[in-house]
Amino acid sequence: MSIEAKQEEIIEEFSVLDGDMEMTINYIMELGESLPELDDKYRNEDYIVKGCQSKVWMHAYLNNDKVKFDADSNTAITKGLVSLLIRVLDGETPETIMEHDIYFPEKIGMNRFIGTQRSNGFAAMIKQMKLYALALSSKTKTGA
Amino acid sequence: MSTAVSTSVEQIRKEFPVLHQEVNGKPLIYFDNAATAQKPKAVLDALSHYYEYDNANIHRGIHTLAERATSAYEDTRKSVGKFVNANETEEIIFTKGTTEGINLVAQAYGRKFLKDGDEIIISQLEHHSNIVPWQILADQTGAVVKIIPINEKGELLLEEYRKLLSEKTKILAVNYISNSLGTINPVKEIISLAHDAGAVTLIDAAQAAPHHPLDVQDIDCDFLAFSAHKMYGPTGVGALYGKRRLLESMDPYQGGGEMIKEVTFEKTTYNDIPYKFEAGTPNIADVVALKAAIEFIQSIGYTFIHDHEELLLNHANKVLLDIPGMTPYGQASEKASVFSFNIDGVHPFDIGMWLDAKGIAVRTGHHCTQPLMDWLRIEGTVRASMAIYNTIEELDIFAEALKDIVKKFKK
Numbered sequence: 001m002s003i004e005a006k007q008e009e010i011i012e013e014f015s016v017l018d019g020d021m022e023m024t025i026n027y028i029m030e031l032g033e034s035l036p037e038l039d040d041k042y043r044n045e046d047y048i049v050k051g052c053q054s055k056v057w058m059h060a061y062l063n064n065d066k067v068k069f070d071a072d073s074n075t076a077i078t079k080g081l082v083s084l085l086i087r088v089l090d091g092e093t094p095e096t097i098m099e100h101d102i103y104f105p106e107k108i109g110m111n112r113f114i115g116t117q118r119s120n121g122f123a124a125m126i127k128q129m130k131l132y133a134l135a136l137s138s139k140t141k142t143g144a
Numbered sequence: 145m146s147t148a149v150s151t152s153v154e155q156i157r158k159e160f161p162v163l164h165q166e167v168n169g170k171p172l173i174y175f176d177n178a179a180t181a182q183k184p185k186a187v188l189d190a191l192s193h194y195y196e197y198d199n200a201n202i203h204r205g206i207h208t209l210a211e212r213a214t215s216a217y218e219d220t221r222k223s224v225g226k227f228v229n230a231n232e233t234e235e236i237i238f239t240k241g242t243t244e245g246i247n248l249v250a251q252a253y254g255r256k257f258l259k260d261g262d263e264i265i266i267s268q269l270e271h272h273s274n275i276v277p278w279q280i281l282a283d284q285t286g287a288v289v290k291i292i293p294i295n296e297k298g299e300l301l302l303e304e305y306r307k308l309l310s311e312k313t314k315i316l317a318v319n320y321i322s323n324s325l326g327t328i329n330p331v332k333e334i335i336s337l338a339h340d341a342g343a344v345t346l347i348d349a350a351q352a353a354p355h356h357p358l359d360v361q362d363i364d365c366d367f368l369a370f371s372a373h374k375m376y377g378p379t380g381v382g383a384l385y386g387k388r389r390l391l392e393s394m395d396p397y398q399g400g401g402e403m404i405k406e407v408t409f410e411k412t413t414y415n416d417i418p419y420k421f422e423a424g425t426p427n428i429a430d431v432v433a434l435k436a437a438i439e440f441i442q443s444i445g446y447t448f449i450h451d452h453e454e455l456l457l458n459h460a461n462k463v464l465l466d467i468p469g470m471t472p473y474g475q476a477s478e479k480a481s482v483f484s485f486n487i488d489g490v491h492p493f494d495i496g497m498w499l500d501a502k503g504i505a506v507r508t509g510h511h512c513t514q515p516l517m518d519w520l521r522i523e524g525t526v527r528a529s530m531a532i533y534n535t536i537e538e539l540d541i542f543a544e545a546l547k548d549i550v551k552k553f554k555k
Contacts, residue, residue: 020169021168021169021500021501022168022498022501022502024501025497025498025501026552029552054491054493074491075491075493075494076490076491076494076553077493077494077497078493
Protein backbone atom coordinates (compact mmCIF):
# COMPACT_ATOMS: atom_id res chain seq x y z
CA MET A 1 0.00 0.00 0.00
CA SER A 2 1.34 3.45 -0.88
CA ILE A 3 1.97 6.14 1.74
CA GLU A 4 -1.01 8.04 0.32
CA ALA A 5 -3.28 5.01 0.57
CA LYS A 6 -2.21 4.39 4.16
CA GLN A 7 -2.92 7.99 5.06
CA GLU A 8 -6.32 7.88 3.36
CA GLU A 9 -7.14 4.72 5.32
CA ILE A 10 -6.37 6.49 8.63
CA ILE A 11 -8.42 9.53 7.60
CA GLU A 12 -11.35 7.22 6.80
CA GLU A 13 -11.06 5.41 10.15
CA PHE A 14 -11.08 8.65 12.11
CA SER A 15 -14.00 10.08 10.15
CA VAL A 16 -16.13 7.22 11.52
CA LEU A 17 -15.44 8.52 15.05
CA ASP A 18 -17.20 11.72 14.02
CA GLY A 19 -15.18 14.04 16.24
CA ASP A 20 -16.19 12.32 19.50
CA MET A 21 -13.24 13.08 21.74
CA GLU A 22 -13.64 10.14 24.14
CA MET A 23 -14.06 7.61 21.33
CA THR A 24 -11.08 9.10 19.52
CA ILE A 25 -8.81 8.86 22.56
CA ASN A 26 -9.99 5.32 23.18
CA TYR A 27 -9.14 4.40 19.60
CA ILE A 28 -5.73 6.10 19.71
CA MET A 29 -4.90 4.22 22.92
CA GLU A 30 -5.93 0.90 21.39
CA LEU A 31 -3.66 1.56 18.42
CA GLY A 32 -0.80 2.24 20.83
CA GLU A 33 -1.36 -1.03 22.65
CA SER A 34 -0.81 -2.98 19.44
CA LEU A 35 2.61 -1.38 18.85
CA PRO A 36 5.41 -3.99 19.24
CA GLU A 37 7.53 -3.65 22.41
CA LEU A 38 10.61 -1.48 22.13
CA ASP A 39 13.81 -3.14 23.32
CA ASP A 40 14.90 -1.63 26.66
CA LYS A 41 18.33 -0.74 25.25
CA TYR A 42 16.67 2.00 23.18
CA ARG A 43 14.94 3.58 26.16
CA ASN A 44 17.60 6.20 26.82
CA GLU A 45 18.49 9.81 26.04
CA ASP A 46 20.06 8.87 22.67
CA TYR A 47 16.71 7.76 21.27
CA ILE A 48 14.42 10.44 22.69
CA VAL A 49 12.59 12.52 20.10
CA LYS A 50 13.13 16.17 20.97
CA GLY A 51 10.23 18.59 20.90
CA CYS A 52 7.71 16.25 22.47
CA GLN A 53 6.04 17.15 25.77
CA SER A 54 5.90 13.52 26.81
CA LYS A 55 8.77 11.17 26.15
CA VAL A 56 9.04 9.20 22.92
CA TRP A 57 11.88 6.80 22.24
CA MET A 58 12.37 5.81 18.62
CA HIS A 59 14.81 3.49 16.89
CA ALA A 60 15.12 3.00 13.13
CA TYR A 61 17.05 0.43 11.12
CA LEU A 62 17.21 -1.06 7.63
CA ASN A 63 15.72 -4.40 6.68
CA ASN A 64 16.19 -5.29 3.00
CA ASP A 65 16.73 -1.60 2.23
CA LYS A 66 13.38 -0.73 3.83
CA VAL A 67 13.21 1.38 7.00
CA LYS A 68 11.81 -0.27 10.12
CA PHE A 69 10.73 1.87 13.09
CA ASP A 70 10.40 0.76 16.70
CA ALA A 71 9.05 3.23 19.26
CA ASP A 72 7.48 3.65 22.67
CA SER A 73 6.21 6.48 24.86
CA ASN A 74 5.67 7.02 28.57
CA THR A 75 2.11 8.17 27.86
CA ALA A 76 -0.55 5.94 26.33
CA ILE A 77 -2.07 8.58 24.06
CA THR A 78 1.26 9.67 22.61
CA LYS A 79 2.16 6.03 22.02
CA GLY A 80 -1.02 5.67 19.98
CA LEU A 81 -0.17 8.73 17.92
CA VAL A 82 3.33 7.40 17.24
CA SER A 83 1.84 4.11 16.13
CA LEU A 84 -0.08 5.98 13.40
CA LEU A 85 3.13 7.48 12.03
CA ILE A 86 4.82 4.11 12.11
CA ARG A 87 1.89 2.57 10.29
CA VAL A 88 2.37 5.09 7.48
CA LEU A 89 6.16 5.11 7.20
CA ASP A 90 7.31 1.69 8.38
CA GLY A 91 8.53 -0.65 5.62
CA GLU A 92 9.11 2.10 3.07
CA THR A 93 12.45 2.92 1.44
CA PRO A 94 14.37 5.91 2.85
CA GLU A 95 13.77 7.80 -0.39
CA THR A 96 10.00 7.26 -0.25
CA ILE A 97 9.88 8.46 3.35
CA MET A 98 11.87 11.59 2.52
CA GLU A 99 9.81 12.41 -0.57
CA HIS A 100 6.31 12.13 0.85
CA ASP A 101 4.26 14.68 2.72
CA ILE A 102 2.60 13.48 5.89
CA TYR A 103 -0.76 15.20 5.76
CA PHE A 104 -3.07 12.89 7.73
CA PRO A 105 -2.53 14.53 11.20
CA GLU A 106 -4.13 17.74 9.97
CA LYS A 107 -6.92 15.88 8.14
CA ILE A 108 -7.93 13.92 11.24
CA GLY A 109 -8.02 17.12 13.27
CA MET A 110 -4.93 16.53 15.40
CA ASN A 111 -5.03 20.19 16.42
CA ARG A 112 -8.44 19.66 17.92
CA PHE A 113 -7.59 16.38 19.59
CA ILE A 114 -4.12 16.96 20.87
CA GLY A 115 -3.79 20.73 21.00
CA THR A 116 -1.24 22.94 19.33
CA GLN A 117 1.63 22.05 21.61
CA ARG A 118 1.12 18.34 21.00
CA SER A 119 0.94 18.94 17.26
CA ASN A 120 4.36 20.52 17.50
CA GLY A 121 5.47 17.31 19.16
CA PHE A 122 3.91 15.42 16.30
CA ALA A 123 5.78 17.59 13.79
CA ALA A 124 9.01 16.89 15.68
CA MET A 125 8.35 13.16 15.40
CA ILE A 126 7.74 13.35 11.64
CA LYS A 127 10.93 15.38 11.25
CA GLN A 128 12.88 12.85 13.29
CA MET A 129 11.57 9.95 11.21
CA LYS A 130 12.62 11.73 8.01
CA LEU A 131 16.06 12.39 9.52
CA TYR A 132 16.38 8.69 10.32
CA ALA A 133 15.45 7.94 6.70
CA LEU A 134 18.06 10.41 5.48
CA ALA A 135 20.76 8.84 7.67
CA LEU A 136 19.79 5.35 6.53
CA SER A 137 19.65 6.30 2.84
CA SER A 138 23.43 6.75 2.76
CA LYS A 139 23.80 3.27 4.20
CA THR A 140 21.77 1.66 1.43
CA LYS A 141 23.88 3.42 -1.19
CA THR A 142 27.21 2.51 0.39
CA GLY A 143 25.95 -0.99 1.01
CA ALA A 144 24.86 -1.44 -2.57
CA MET B 145 -13.86 41.07 55.30
CA SER B 146 -17.18 41.43 57.03
CA THR B 147 -18.61 42.99 53.88
CA ALA B 148 -19.86 39.56 52.77
CA VAL B 149 -23.37 39.87 51.53
CA SER B 150 -25.85 37.07 51.54
CA THR B 151 -24.96 35.31 48.33
CA SER B 152 -24.80 31.86 46.85
CA VAL B 153 -22.45 30.05 44.54
CA GLU B 154 -25.31 29.72 42.04
CA GLN B 155 -25.62 33.51 41.94
CA ILE B 156 -21.85 33.89 41.62
CA ARG B 157 -21.74 31.43 38.71
CA LYS B 158 -24.23 33.60 36.82
CA GLU B 159 -21.62 36.37 36.81
CA PHE B 160 -19.20 34.25 34.74
CA PRO B 161 -20.36 33.89 31.10
CA VAL B 162 -17.51 31.53 30.15
CA LEU B 163 -18.67 28.84 32.60
CA HIS B 164 -21.94 28.30 30.78
CA GLN B 165 -20.77 26.31 27.79
CA GLU B 166 -20.15 22.75 26.69
CA VAL B 167 -16.66 21.50 25.99
CA ASN B 168 -16.37 18.29 23.96
CA GLY B 169 -20.09 17.82 24.37
CA LYS B 170 -20.03 18.02 28.18
CA PRO B 171 -20.77 20.94 30.52
CA LEU B 172 -17.47 22.72 31.22
CA ILE B 173 -15.93 22.10 34.65
CA TYR B 174 -13.08 24.56 35.11
CA PHE B 175 -10.49 23.37 37.63
CA ASP B 176 -7.48 25.29 36.29
CA ASN B 177 -7.92 28.36 38.45
CA ALA B 178 -4.38 28.42 39.82
CA ALA B 179 -3.23 28.99 36.24
CA THR B 180 -5.80 31.68 35.59
CA ALA B 181 -9.27 32.41 36.93
CA GLN B 182 -12.32 33.21 34.80
CA LYS B 183 -13.64 36.79 34.63
CA PRO B 184 -16.97 38.05 35.96
CA LYS B 185 -19.22 40.31 33.86
CA ALA B 186 -18.22 43.33 35.94
CA VAL B 187 -14.60 42.97 34.76
CA LEU B 188 -15.61 42.40 31.13
CA ASP B 189 -17.92 45.42 31.31
CA ALA B 190 -15.18 47.59 32.80
CA LEU B 191 -12.89 46.66 29.91
CA SER B 192 -15.42 47.38 27.18
CA HIS B 193 -16.67 50.53 28.91
CA TYR B 194 -13.15 51.90 29.06
CA TYR B 195 -12.57 51.33 25.34
CA GLU B 196 -16.04 52.51 24.36
CA TYR B 197 -16.07 55.74 26.36
CA ASP B 198 -12.82 56.72 28.07
CA ASN B 199 -9.86 55.55 26.00
CA ALA B 200 -7.00 58.06 26.01
CA ASN B 201 -3.38 58.13 27.07
CA ILE B 202 -3.03 58.97 30.73
CA HIS B 203 -1.21 61.75 32.64
CA ARG B 204 -0.41 65.15 31.13
CA GLY B 205 -3.36 65.02 28.71
CA ILE B 206 -5.43 68.17 28.93
CA HIS B 207 -8.58 66.91 27.24
CA THR B 208 -11.60 65.32 28.91
CA LEU B 209 -10.99 61.74 27.86
CA ALA B 210 -7.38 61.91 29.05
CA GLU B 211 -8.64 63.18 32.37
CA ARG B 212 -11.23 60.40 32.64
CA ALA B 213 -8.71 57.71 31.71
CA THR B 214 -6.18 59.11 34.18
CA SER B 215 -8.73 59.18 37.01
CA ALA B 216 -9.84 55.63 36.30
CA TYR B 217 -6.21 54.44 36.25
CA GLU B 218 -5.32 56.25 39.46
CA ASP B 219 -8.56 55.11 41.13
CA THR B 220 -7.38 51.53 40.66
CA ARG B 221 -4.11 52.44 42.35
CA LYS B 222 -6.06 53.69 45.36
CA SER B 223 -8.18 50.56 45.27
CA VAL B 224 -5.11 48.28 45.16
CA GLY B 225 -3.55 50.26 48.00
CA LYS B 226 -6.58 49.56 50.18
CA PHE B 227 -6.78 45.96 48.91
CA VAL B 228 -3.31 45.18 50.28
CA ASN B 229 -3.62 47.72 53.13
CA ALA B 230 -0.65 49.80 51.98
CA ASN B 231 0.25 52.83 54.06
CA GLU B 232 0.26 55.09 50.98
CA THR B 233 -1.15 54.86 47.46
CA GLU B 234 2.27 55.79 46.00
CA GLU B 235 3.62 52.46 47.25
CA ILE B 236 1.65 50.66 44.51
CA ILE B 237 3.37 50.13 41.15
CA PHE B 238 1.52 48.64 38.19
CA THR B 239 3.29 45.79 36.43
CA LYS B 240 2.55 43.12 33.82
CA GLY B 241 2.05 40.68 36.67
CA THR B 242 3.79 38.92 39.53
CA THR B 243 6.74 37.88 37.39
CA GLU B 244 7.52 41.44 36.40
CA GLY B 245 7.11 42.61 40.00
CA ILE B 246 9.74 40.13 41.19
CA ASN B 247 12.10 40.95 38.32
CA LEU B 248 11.68 44.64 39.07
CA VAL B 249 12.78 44.15 42.69
CA ALA B 250 15.62 41.81 41.70
CA GLN B 251 17.02 44.33 39.22
CA ALA B 252 16.11 47.74 40.65
CA TYR B 253 16.82 46.86 44.28
CA GLY B 254 18.99 43.73 44.15
CA ARG B 255 21.39 44.83 41.47
CA LYS B 256 22.02 48.12 43.23
CA PHE B 257 22.48 46.83 46.75
CA LEU B 258 23.73 43.23 46.59
CA LYS B 259 27.38 42.28 46.26
CA ASP B 260 29.61 39.26 46.02
CA GLY B 261 28.94 36.72 48.79
CA ASP B 262 25.57 38.15 49.84
CA GLU B 263 22.78 35.63 50.20
CA ILE B 264 19.23 35.42 48.83
CA ILE B 265 16.87 32.95 50.50
CA ILE B 266 13.98 31.37 48.60
CA SER B 267 12.18 28.06 49.21
CA GLN B 268 11.77 24.63 47.68
CA LEU B 269 8.13 25.52 46.93
CA GLU B 270 8.80 28.44 44.60
CA HIS B 271 7.42 28.97 41.11
CA HIS B 272 10.12 29.52 38.46
CA SER B 273 9.16 33.20 38.51
CA ASN B 274 10.47 33.44 42.08
CA ILE B 275 13.61 31.41 41.33
CA VAL B 276 15.03 32.56 38.00
CA PRO B 277 15.06 36.35 38.67
CA TRP B 278 17.19 35.65 41.76
CA GLN B 279 19.50 33.34 39.83
CA ILE B 280 20.00 36.09 37.25
CA LEU B 281 20.71 38.56 40.06
CA ALA B 282 23.12 36.08 41.65
CA ASP B 283 25.00 35.76 38.35
CA GLN B 284 25.19 39.53 38.03
CA THR B 285 26.35 40.26 41.58
CA GLY B 286 28.09 37.15 42.86
CA ALA B 287 25.35 36.63 45.45
CA VAL B 288 24.32 33.09 46.42
CA VAL B 289 20.78 31.63 46.40
CA LYS B 290 19.87 29.47 49.43
CA ILE B 291 16.81 27.21 49.64
CA ILE B 292 14.45 26.64 52.59
CA PRO B 293 13.70 22.89 52.60
CA ILE B 294 10.22 21.36 53.07
CA ASN B 295 8.77 18.31 54.81
CA GLU B 296 6.76 15.46 53.26
CA LYS B 297 3.50 17.38 53.72
CA GLY B 298 4.86 20.27 51.67
CA GLU B 299 5.44 22.64 54.59
CA LEU B 300 8.52 24.84 55.00
CA LEU B 301 10.98 23.67 57.66
CA LEU B 302 11.26 26.80 59.77
CA GLU B 303 14.08 25.41 61.96
CA GLU B 304 16.17 24.91 58.82
CA TYR B 305 15.20 28.38 57.65
CA ARG B 306 16.51 29.88 60.89
CA LYS B 307 19.86 28.17 60.29
CA LEU B 308 20.10 29.73 56.81
CA LEU B 309 19.66 33.27 58.12
CA SER B 310 22.76 35.31 58.87
CA GLU B 311 24.18 38.80 58.42
CA LYS B 312 24.91 37.71 54.82
CA THR B 313 21.16 37.34 54.10
CA LYS B 314 20.11 40.36 52.06
CA ILE B 315 16.85 39.19 50.45
CA LEU B 316 14.17 36.72 51.52
CA ALA B 317 11.63 35.90 48.79
CA VAL B 318 8.93 33.27 49.28
CA ASN B 319 5.42 32.60 48.07
CA TYR B 320 2.40 33.17 50.29
CA ILE B 321 0.63 30.11 48.84
CA SER B 322 2.31 27.38 46.79
CA ASN B 323 0.85 27.05 43.28
CA SER B 324 1.68 23.35 42.99
CA LEU B 325 0.69 22.10 46.46
CA GLY B 326 -1.52 24.82 47.93
CA THR B 327 0.57 25.20 51.10
CA ILE B 328 -0.20 28.47 52.91
CA ASN B 329 3.11 29.66 54.34
CA PRO B 330 3.41 31.44 57.71
CA VAL B 331 4.75 34.56 55.99
CA LYS B 332 4.43 36.87 59.00
CA GLU B 333 6.80 34.74 61.04
CA ILE B 334 9.12 34.16 58.06
CA ILE B 335 9.32 37.92 57.40
CA SER B 336 9.92 38.75 61.05
CA LEU B 337 12.87 36.33 61.22
CA ALA B 338 14.32 37.77 58.00
CA HIS B 339 14.02 41.30 59.35
CA ASP B 340 15.84 40.23 62.53
CA ALA B 341 18.71 39.20 60.24
CA GLY B 342 18.56 42.57 58.46
CA ALA B 343 17.16 41.22 55.16
CA VAL B 344 14.66 42.81 52.82
CA THR B 345 11.58 40.63 52.19
CA LEU B 346 9.43 39.93 49.13
CA ILE B 347 6.20 37.94 49.09
CA ASP B 348 4.95 36.31 45.89
CA ALA B 349 1.21 36.64 46.48
CA ALA B 350 0.08 35.42 43.04
CA GLN B 351 -1.83 32.47 44.50
CA ALA B 352 -2.87 34.28 47.68
CA ALA B 353 -4.73 37.23 46.14
CA PRO B 354 -7.82 35.25 45.06
CA HIS B 355 -8.11 33.26 48.29
CA HIS B 356 -6.66 35.13 51.23
CA PRO B 357 -6.83 38.70 52.54
CA LEU B 358 -3.60 40.63 51.95
CA ASP B 359 -2.33 43.01 54.62
CA VAL B 360 1.18 44.28 53.96
CA GLN B 361 1.28 46.26 57.19
CA ASP B 362 0.29 43.27 59.30
CA ILE B 363 2.78 40.84 57.74
CA ASP B 364 5.27 43.74 57.43
CA CYS B 365 6.72 42.62 54.09
CA ASP B 366 8.95 45.05 52.20
CA PHE B 367 7.62 44.01 48.78
CA LEU B 368 4.58 42.05 47.68
CA ALA B 369 3.69 41.12 44.09
CA PHE B 370 0.49 39.74 42.60
CA SER B 371 -1.30 39.30 39.26
CA ALA B 372 -4.80 40.43 38.33
CA HIS B 373 -5.64 37.42 36.18
CA LYS B 374 -5.53 34.91 39.02
CA MET B 375 -8.00 37.01 41.03
CA TYR B 376 -10.75 37.23 38.40
CA GLY B 377 -9.14 40.24 36.72
CA PRO B 378 -7.64 40.71 33.24
CA THR B 379 -4.40 39.17 32.01
CA GLY B 380 -1.27 41.26 31.51
CA VAL B 381 -1.54 43.40 34.60
CA GLY B 382 -0.51 43.14 38.22
CA ALA B 383 0.79 45.21 41.06
CA LEU B 384 3.91 45.48 43.15
CA TYR B 385 3.71 46.90 46.64
CA GLY B 386 6.94 48.31 48.07
CA LYS B 387 7.71 50.34 51.17
CA ARG B 388 8.27 53.99 50.22
CA ARG B 389 11.73 54.16 51.77
CA LEU B 390 12.91 51.21 49.68
CA LEU B 391 11.23 52.26 46.45
CA GLU B 392 12.82 55.71 46.74
CA SER B 393 16.26 54.19 47.29
CA MET B 394 16.03 52.06 44.14
CA ASP B 395 17.20 52.79 40.61
CA PRO B 396 14.58 52.85 37.83
CA TYR B 397 13.73 49.47 36.32
CA GLN B 398 13.27 50.71 32.75
CA GLY B 399 13.81 54.05 31.06
CA GLY B 400 11.32 55.91 28.89
CA GLY B 401 8.42 58.30 29.02
CA GLU B 402 6.40 58.78 32.20
CA MET B 403 9.27 57.85 34.54
CA ILE B 404 11.22 61.11 34.12
CA LYS B 405 11.14 64.63 35.56
CA GLU B 406 13.51 66.42 33.17
CA VAL B 407 15.40 65.03 30.20
CA THR B 408 18.40 66.68 28.59
CA PHE B 409 21.17 64.97 26.67
CA GLU B 410 23.51 65.81 29.56
CA LYS B 411 21.40 64.58 32.48
CA THR B 412 17.99 63.10 33.20
CA THR B 413 16.20 63.31 36.52
CA TYR B 414 13.65 60.71 37.48
CA ASN B 415 10.03 61.07 38.48
CA ASP B 416 8.81 60.31 42.00
CA ILE B 417 7.38 56.95 42.99
CA PRO B 418 5.32 55.22 41.71
CA TYR B 419 5.87 56.77 38.24
CA LYS B 420 9.62 56.19 38.40
CA PHE B 421 8.85 52.50 37.84
CA GLU B 422 6.16 52.87 35.17
CA ALA B 423 8.07 53.72 31.99
CA GLY B 424 6.02 53.95 28.80
CA THR B 425 2.28 53.88 28.23
CA PRO B 426 0.96 51.32 30.70
CA ASN B 427 -1.75 48.72 30.24
CA ILE B 428 -4.44 51.27 31.05
CA ALA B 429 -7.58 49.30 30.17
CA ASP B 430 -6.57 46.25 32.18
CA VAL B 431 -5.50 48.37 35.15
CA VAL B 432 -8.93 50.02 35.06
CA ALA B 433 -10.64 46.60 34.97
CA LEU B 434 -8.50 45.36 37.88
CA LYS B 435 -10.54 47.67 40.09
CA ALA B 436 -13.69 45.80 39.07
CA ALA B 437 -12.00 42.50 40.02
CA ILE B 438 -11.09 43.85 43.45
CA GLU B 439 -14.66 45.08 43.94
CA PHE B 440 -15.95 41.68 42.87
CA ILE B 441 -13.84 39.94 45.54
CA GLN B 442 -14.83 42.53 48.13
CA SER B 443 -18.52 42.12 47.30
CA ILE B 444 -18.27 38.41 48.13
CA GLY B 445 -15.80 38.80 50.96
CA TYR B 446 -12.85 36.61 51.91
CA THR B 447 -14.85 34.96 54.69
CA PHE B 448 -17.32 33.53 52.19
CA ILE B 449 -14.50 32.68 49.78
CA HIS B 450 -12.53 30.92 52.49
CA ASP B 451 -15.51 28.95 53.79
CA HIS B 452 -16.61 27.85 50.33
CA GLU B 453 -13.13 26.87 49.19
CA GLU B 454 -12.52 24.96 52.43
CA LEU B 455 -15.76 23.09 51.80
CA LEU B 456 -14.54 22.25 48.29
CA LEU B 457 -11.13 21.08 49.51
CA ASN B 458 -12.67 18.88 52.20
CA HIS B 459 -15.04 17.40 49.66
CA ALA B 460 -12.18 16.85 47.19
CA ASN B 461 -10.30 14.91 49.88
CA LYS B 462 -13.42 12.91 50.64
CA VAL B 463 -14.22 11.83 47.08
CA LEU B 464 -10.74 11.68 45.54
CA LEU B 465 -8.47 10.10 48.13
CA ASP B 466 -9.97 6.60 47.86
CA ILE B 467 -9.66 6.40 44.06
CA PRO B 468 -7.52 3.33 43.26
CA GLY B 469 -3.82 4.20 42.88
CA MET B 470 -4.28 7.80 44.10
CA THR B 471 -1.20 9.63 45.45
CA PRO B 472 -1.96 13.19 46.61
CA TYR B 473 0.85 15.76 46.87
CA GLY B 474 0.79 18.50 49.47
CA GLN B 475 -1.08 17.81 52.67
CA ALA B 476 -0.09 20.91 54.62
CA SER B 477 -2.24 21.71 57.63
CA GLU B 478 -2.76 25.22 56.19
CA LYS B 479 -3.76 24.69 52.59
CA ALA B 480 -5.60 26.44 49.76
CA SER B 481 -8.15 24.68 47.54
CA VAL B 482 -5.65 22.85 45.34
CA PHE B 483 -5.63 19.08 44.84
CA SER B 484 -2.41 17.89 43.18
CA PHE B 485 -2.07 14.17 42.50
CA ASN B 486 -0.90 11.23 40.43
CA ILE B 487 -2.52 7.86 39.78
CA ASP B 488 -0.26 4.79 39.72
CA GLY B 489 0.55 3.60 36.22
CA VAL B 490 -1.14 6.50 34.41
CA HIS B 491 0.82 9.47 33.06
CA PRO B 492 -0.55 12.90 34.13
CA PHE B 493 -0.80 13.86 30.45
CA ASP B 494 -3.11 10.92 29.71
CA ILE B 495 -5.30 11.84 32.68
CA GLY B 496 -5.46 15.47 31.56
CA MET B 497 -6.40 14.49 27.99
CA TRP B 498 -9.13 12.14 29.19
CA LEU B 499 -10.51 14.74 31.58
CA ASP B 500 -10.60 17.30 28.77
CA ALA B 501 -12.56 14.84 26.65
CA LYS B 502 -15.06 14.80 29.52
CA GLY B 503 -15.23 18.62 29.64
CA ILE B 504 -13.01 18.96 32.72
CA ALA B 505 -10.11 21.43 32.57
CA VAL B 506 -7.12 20.66 34.81
CA ARG B 507 -3.40 21.33 34.50
CA THR B 508 -0.81 18.61 34.09
CA GLY B 509 2.96 18.81 34.25
CA HIS B 510 5.50 20.48 36.51
CA HIS B 511 3.45 23.67 37.06
CA CYS B 512 6.61 25.81 36.64
CA THR B 513 8.02 24.28 39.82
CA GLN B 514 10.62 21.86 38.48
CA PRO B 515 12.83 21.95 41.60
CA LEU B 516 9.80 20.95 43.68
CA MET B 517 8.96 18.11 41.27
CA ASP B 518 12.60 16.94 41.45
CA TRP B 519 12.37 16.94 45.25
CA LEU B 520 9.16 14.88 45.03
CA ARG B 521 11.00 12.64 42.48
CA ILE B 522 8.20 12.96 39.93
CA GLU B 523 7.94 14.52 36.48
CA GLY B 524 4.70 16.26 37.22
CA THR B 525 1.22 15.99 38.68
CA VAL B 526 -2.39 16.49 37.74
CA ARG B 527 -3.59 19.63 39.50
CA ALA B 528 -7.21 20.53 40.13
CA SER B 529 -7.37 24.06 41.54
CA MET B 530 -10.72 25.34 42.72
CA ALA B 531 -12.25 28.82 42.84
CA ILE B 532 -15.28 30.56 44.22
CA TYR B 533 -17.58 29.37 41.39
CA ASN B 534 -16.78 25.66 41.65
CA THR B 535 -19.26 23.29 43.26
CA ILE B 536 -19.50 20.05 45.22
CA GLU B 537 -21.40 18.56 42.26
CA GLU B 538 -18.49 19.35 39.93
CA LEU B 539 -16.12 17.52 42.29
CA ASP B 540 -18.44 14.50 42.29
CA ILE B 541 -18.44 14.44 38.47
CA PHE B 542 -14.65 14.85 38.54
CA ALA B 543 -14.26 11.87 40.92
CA GLU B 544 -16.50 9.68 38.76
CA ALA B 545 -14.57 10.73 35.65
CA LEU B 546 -11.28 9.77 37.30
CA LYS B 547 -12.64 6.37 38.34
CA ASP B 548 -13.74 5.79 34.76
CA ILE B 549 -10.29 6.78 33.45
CA VAL B 550 -8.52 4.49 35.96
CA LYS B 551 -10.63 1.57 34.68
CA LYS B 552 -9.47 2.19 31.11
CA PHE B 553 -5.87 1.73 32.22
CA LYS B 554 -6.56 -1.37 34.33
CA LYS B 555 -7.84 -3.42 31.41
